Amino acid sequence: MLTLYYAPATCALASHIALECAGAAYDTRRLDFGKQEQRSAEYLRINPKGRVPALVTERGVITETPAVLMYIAQAHPQAKLAPLQDAFQLAKVNEFNSYLCATVHVAHAHKRRGARWSDDAGAHESMRAKVPQNMGECFALIERDLLRGPWVLGDGFSICDPYLFTLSSWLEADGVDIARFPKVADHYARMQQDARVKKVLAQHTA
């Protein structure tokens, strides 16, 4: 049994959808960021970084979305969520997920997490102001160069798809009109219609 620690409206959504798509045996624990539960002594013993997601396995805890996603794919090979036998295609999965993790998510985080990188309130305001531009540029690159369509890797659904869906879901609040990116918008709409995605979203918004 796997246990996923998550909070609503965070990148943990990607791992939750991936578990559902893998047909995994799992349960979940919800953290209330409003109550700073991610900073509790109990949770810091699970993930000393105080972030989500954290996936508790029989052998230990896995953190960081790209690592959690790849573990889910490898632990459920019958679900075919990654091209595990093809080193080059697997590198393209890792490349895509690294870009979302280290560039796109970071661009987004400058809206509300500016205190991570500056102690100056004016600086936070200037970071917030640039988020629409940066998120727009990231998604322009995704639209033009990375999303092959209909799924990220082309014909095959993979762990890249719930991750892209999760970050796409942040665009509206980040001041970016998803309609500027037709392939991304189509991908997002198809994901929204997926019964497994609907099930997970219902839990997150409950």
Added chain:
Amino acid sequence: MLTLYYAPATCALASHIALECAGAAYDTRRLDFGKQEQRSAEYLRINPKGRVPALVTERGVITETPAVLMYIAQAHPQAKLAPLQDAFQLAKVNEFNSYLCATVHVAHAHKRRGARWSDDAGAHESMRAKVPQNMGECFALIERDLLRGPWVLGDGFSICDPYLFTLSSWLEADGVDIARFPKVADHYARMQQDARVKKVLAQHTA
């Protein structure tokens, strides 16, 4: 034959050391960031992100350090640079490299790349001021929770080691005394003595 595009004093150092440790058949192309060669039309056809590293393979280009490192390990299994047959241990590799990529490298980047996230010069100054604190906190976590010793994964050298070495090499310029972190300092010193690392560093500093 693999071709690595790199620039000195960037995270491409990790991929270069990994190629050397893998015994790979490869050559390199050096970009001059001072001349903005990473923004040339020729290079943007290779990597539209305008960053390094980029690894050109027979099947296409791979970017993003965690993806390049894992590809090098998978393409050279005899070098045993990753626990390829163990999904949990491989997840720990991905977790470590994702943390370096999305948190530690990003913390460092706020020293000289603040213009990515704000258009205000005062904000850049406040970001620079916080870099020693953030890099110090990242390496305190690495020292306490992530670096098992003597290598990142414990007894086995892996692709995590050249990546940690690369980011450790930034500490002094980031205003952090590596001596605060005895295990990291020991790891850094051992890596510096490795003949393969010396060979790569000599090329980067030439």
